[in-house]
Structures are given as C-alpha cells and as structure tokens.
Amino acid sequence: MSMIFFPKSKKIITNYCKASLWDQLLLTMLCIFTLAITIATPVFAQDGTPTDDEVNRIAKQLYCPVCESTPLDVCPTEACRQWRDLIREMLARGKSEAEIKQYFVEHYGPQVLNEPPNRLVIYIVPIAAFLLGAFILFRGFQVWRKPITTESGSVKKEAKPVQDPYIAKLEEELKRRN
C-alpha cells in the first residue's frame, strides 16, 4: 500500500535495516525530532477559522484601546470581544501578525501596543541611569579608600584632647553593646 504513495520506501527501509545501530538511532531521533516540530508548530485549522489560542497569541501583545492597562486577550468587555473577533477574521483572511498589529495601530493609535514603537528612547534612560550609578559608586569607592584616611585621622587627633573619661567610658560601653 505504502508503495503506491512512496515508491522508494522499500529501498529506504532496507537501507535503514542495513545501517549500523548508531545510524539507526540517529535516523530515528531525526524522524522523531522532525515529527515533534511539525506537531508543535501551530497549524491553522483547515476550515479557515483560526482557534482561540491563535487569536489570543496576537491579542496578548495588544492593549485594550478603551480600558486602561488591560491586555486585549483578557479584557472582559464586549468591545474587546469584538476586537478579538476582528483579529480572528483578519487571521482567516490570511493577514500576518505584523499586519494585524499595524491595523490596530493605524485605527487606535500606538497605545494599543504593549511597548512604545520607538523602543530606544525608553530603554536608554534606565541603562544610562544604571551606568551613571555604577560610575558614581566606583568613584565613591576610590574616594573613600584614599583621602578620608587622613581626615578620620585628623578627627581622632582633635577628638582625643577634649574627650573626658566620662564620655570615653560611655562610648566604650556603647561600642561593646554593638
């Protein structure tokens, strides 16, 4: 039966049987791998209606144009349900993810996207702030490790003459507590 569809299948099977154990193993793995990928990749339903999961995969990346900060895939309002149906319809018509997103941006403005269209502006500030902070900290380490040594030394020199035994005792007790 299989010969009709795959004329060379017999040859393949004989070759497979002749191959060494390792090659057989490798081939089997390859087949399973290919099969796994084919199964795992979402396939559009043959009748043309995309599944809810396919719709949600795109809706997840969009924000409800009316409700505040609610992703479109979980928004419970009637309006959002219609927007999800719109996505389904567009998918059925063969539109790509990018095209659908573009459609929503054109109609409802860039706030429907979960990230600003110009990503650079938004990422640059935290990175710059982190680098600045790291730099200040690094400079701080350098400064703390050098000049203050002399300063704290001078403080000690000044402090000693005025210190009376009363305060010294108190200080010592307090230090012991810590």
Added chain:
Amino acid sequence: MLANFGYGILFITFLVTLYSVFAAIYGESKKMPAMVESARRAMLLTWPLLTLTAGILIYLLVNNHFEVQFVYEVTSRSMPTYLKVTAWWGGQAGSLLFWSWLMSAFASLVTLRKWDRDRELLPWVILVACITMAFFIGMNVFFENPFAQLYQTSTAIEAHTFQPANSILFTPQDGRGLNPLLRHPGMVIHPPMLYLGFVSFVIPYAFAMAALITGRTDDRWIRLTRRWTLWAWLFLSFGLVLGGRWAYDVLGWGGYWGWDPVEIAAFMPWLTGTAFLHSVMIQEKRGMLKHWNMLLIILTYDLVIFGTFLTRSGVLSSVHAFAQSAIGPLFMGFVALTLVSSVGLIIYRWDSLRSETEMTSLLSREALFLLNNLMFISILVVCFWGVIFPLISELFTGQKVTVGPPFYERATGPLFATLMLLMGIAPLSAWGHSTVKTLGQTIWKPTAGAVIVTAIIFATYTRNVYAIIGFFLVAFVILVTLYEYWRGANARQKSQNENIFTSFWNLTGRNRRRYGGYIIHLSMMLMAIGILGIELFQVETQGTVQQGESLSLANYELRYKEIAQWDDLPSGVNYRRAVLDVYQDDQYLGQLVPRIDYYYDSQQNMTIPGQRSTMKDDLYVLLVDWEPASAAGATFKIYVNPLVNWLWLGSLLFLAGIIIAAWPERELEPVIVRANRHVQQTSAAD
C-alpha cells in the same frame, strides 16, 4: 445634618494640625517647652477627632444615606454591612480620610513614647507629621469632601459642601454600589495593609528630618526608628503580596502582577524602603553613607505620597486628566516642596554627615550592600521611567503610548538576578575586610551545592537558559543562608554546649534582625521559585466546547459537565456557574467551578476562576463566555501555572521572618541602664 457635623469635625482637625505645626515651631524657637507640649497634645487630639469623623462617615455608609455623594458612589442597598464599612476606602475622598486617620494613629503612638532622651527631636517630629497630616486633611476639606451632599437646583443635581441658594437636598433611591472587583475579602485587607505601610514610613522620615534640623547627625534617628521601619516594611510588603493574591483570585487573567502603573506605584516605595533597610546597617556598623540614608528615606517618603496619589486617581491615563483634577497639581507641588526642602537640609548639614571610616575592600559587606543599593535604585529608575514615560511622550510628542510588561521584565530581569547573586555573597563577607581568599574559603561549598542542584534541575526539569540561571541563583542563596545558619548554630553548640535545636533557637533569638533577615532571604527565594515557574512555564489554551466535550492542556483534561444560571436577588447578583471534571493522565482529580458574577447595581462582570492548587502547579480555569439562549457551547480559558504556590508559601515564611526581625527586644533598656550606672560609678570614683 450629620454630614455637615462630620465636615465640621474634619475642618476642626485640620485647624488642630495647623496649630500643632505653629505651636511646635514657636515653642522651639522661643524655648517654651510648654508650647511644644501643647503641640504634642494637639497632635494627640487628631486621632480621636479623625476617629469621630470616620465614625460618622461609616454611619452614613452603613445606613444608606445616599444624599451624601460619597455614600451614593460606593455603596448600594444590596451590599452587606461589612462591605459598606470597607467601602470607606473604596473611593478617593474616603481613602484620603482613611490615610489621615491611620497617619494620626501612628503620630499619636509616636508621641506617647518616652521622649526623655530625645526631647530636642520632638518638636520637629511633630512638625513633619503634622504638616503631612494637614496636607491630607486639607485635601479632604477643600477638594475631596467625603461629606459633600447632593442638591437639586433648578438646572441640575450637584454635590456641594454647603447648600446652594434655591436648592433642595436630593436623595437617590439607591447607590451605585462598590465596584464588584473591590468586594473581595482580599480587597478588604489589601488597601489597609498598603496604607499602613505607606503611613508608617512617614515616621522614620519625620525622625530623619528632625535629626537634620537639630544637627543630631549621629545614627540616633536610625536606632530610634529601626523597628518602625521594619513594621512599615512589613505592612507594605504584605500589602503588595495581598494585592497580588487578590489579582490572582479575582481579576481573571491567570497572573498576580501585571506591571500596572498602580501596582508599580506601591512597589516603588518598597524598593527604596528595602534599600534603606540594608544601607542603614552600614551606617550603624561603620558610620558611613549618612547622606545616602537620608536621601533614601526622603525618597521613600515622597514615593509614598506619590504612590497614594497614583493609586487613587486616574491621572496616568492622560496628561489632560492630570491637569483637570484639582488634587493632581497639589500633590505634585507637595512632593516637590518636601523633596526640595529635605534635600536642602541634607546639603545644609553636608559636612556633619561625613563618613567616620573608610571603605577598605570591594568585597567587604558594606561594599556589597552598596551594590545592592545600586540595583534597587536601578529597578526604581526602570519603574519610575516606565510609569511616567507615557505622560512624557504625550506631553512632548502628542503621541499616546503604553509601557507594558515586556519593558519591565527585560529591564529589571538582570537587575533582580544580580540582587539574588548579592544576596548569596553578602552574608558570607565580613564587615570592613574581606578578600577573595577569605570569601572563597566560605563560598565554595554552597556554590558547589548549587551547581549540583542546578545540574539535577537541568537533567530532570528544564533546559530553559533563564530558568537554569534563576534556579541556580535560588539554590545558591538558599544554600548560603542555610550554611550561615548552620555555621552559627554549630559555633554556639560547641561554645555553649547546647543541642542543635536549642542553639538554632538561641542563635535566632540573640540576633533577631540578622537571622530574621535570613529567613526573609529564604522566603524571597521561595517566592522566586514561584515567579520563575509562572513567568517562564505558564501555558494556556482557550476553546469553546459543548457539554460532555473536553479541553486538554499539559497533561490535564477538563470535561465540561454542566452549567447553571440563577439570580440572587437580595444581593443583586446573577451567577453563571460551570462545572468541569478534571482528569490528569486519565485519572479523575475532582471538579472545578469557574463562574461569572454579574452585578446589577454597577453593571459589571466579575470572572472568578476555578482553581486547583498543588506545589507542582496550579490549574486555573475561567469561564470566558456562555449565552443561555445560544447553542454555541461554553468558552473556557485554561492556564497551567507551574510552581506558583511557592510564591504564596514564600510570603507566609516572609511574614514569619519579618516578625522575628521586628519583634521588640527586651535587652535594650536594661543595657542602657547598666551603661549609665557604670558611668556614674566611674564618675563617683573620680
């Protein structure tokens, strides 16, 4: 009538706080202790006054006084009494009053403590606390009066504090009812917790300012407020966790945290507060970073004010909303004023805040704590920038944009990972000196352990790179912390001749802050397991099925059994409840009942998930859609959230840890007495 009385008391409270501010300043400048004492008593008076005000508001809420606008907006006849009471903080005017009431309670508590040794700080603590209170009460008095009543004039029905000419009082038949999302038990405790956290951070700030003004720039203020800070942090953290749990149970999107601006508003003071908790230890132990600690507590205070404002107004939706709301610019003005004046004070006292010692090693604990602070502040910058960016974009380019989870996740992910790494290294490093060699000697064992654990996870559970890094860090921190415990207990066991359990117990009891802190670290790691699980491995599916058909996800199978719809007229709710049989690998596990509750008064749906929770994963089912008349079947959305229960488990351990750390210590007073006596004896001998 009663509403007017309530407003009158509120106004008197406002005057009392103002009096307290002036009496404190005047008494201090003229050296009149009686005047300062009067200010203190005035501050004590605010709590009974506000309690009375709140009592009146609650009375109005419970007894359906819909002529009061606030009552009309947040309650309805069908709501049960306990919800009518908690509707107090269900709207802006009420929650501002709630804020002031909590603040007055804390301010009173603070004034009741013994002030003998810190008398000089008192007037300034009163000053800061009362200015804050006056600001919030003023908001209620002048802009958001919870007692405003509805009046019918010839043209319209409007809310006014005082009756306009030619108008009559208007009493609607029923109120609009509380937003159903806020009718959940979680919502009953979440806002008070969060507000308690917010408000109690004002106290350390007040002491910090008092220290700056009086020039008492030692670490006295930190020692005085250490426990306050811990309790504030406890409330804030717990408020955040409860909010997450509420979202998970009620909002119906299968998650607990959506990087929503309102969530971030509460998270930001937590970030600076956590940084503060760590960096004050450097000041206590090493006398360093005094400027920085001051700055952190100022930031926390201002983020608290900012957060209160954000959580309670819709300003973030648009710049225009901000400009239109009366309280928006005032809040911003107050934040700016306190920020500028506080930072001004730091600059004024700059020289006396210099470090007493120097940094000796980059691997010392103080250096690692500084890195920890850098991470916390960087996360803060990410959050703050993400929250305000849409406003900036609209203001400058006119383009409205959304900043959603992908930005926050990408930008904070590496920072959180670094924090975890630091959490693992810092407990093993020493104050002052630490070298690669000394650190290496202690760190290699936990590291080796973590590598083994990670290898097992790699072989059995996941190959996801982020998950592997995450789980390695979790294992590393947990092992380091347990190792630290073991080392301490072991040492005690040898020196004190105790058995291992006694030494564990005593170890924690003797150094509560340290070991309580370690428990908190452990709990954070349990939470991290939950977060890694749900963030990296959550799967979902949605589908429409007829009765008897089933949906499958992961190794679960859910068979749609039946659905029912009925009205609960006394509570004004329509229920739609579906029943699903759950199977795992063909084994029957039980039933789940997702439902949709429709509230007639507020015309809103609430989607309550059916949940099945284990330590391995949560099965979380939502009824998305079902129309009684149609033959289309019911639509369900199913999530499998791996490991998320660890998050809640972690938060319970967290609670335990923080209570251990913040528990009052008995030894404190006797030690001081002994120190004094000792000094007296020596001076007598002299």
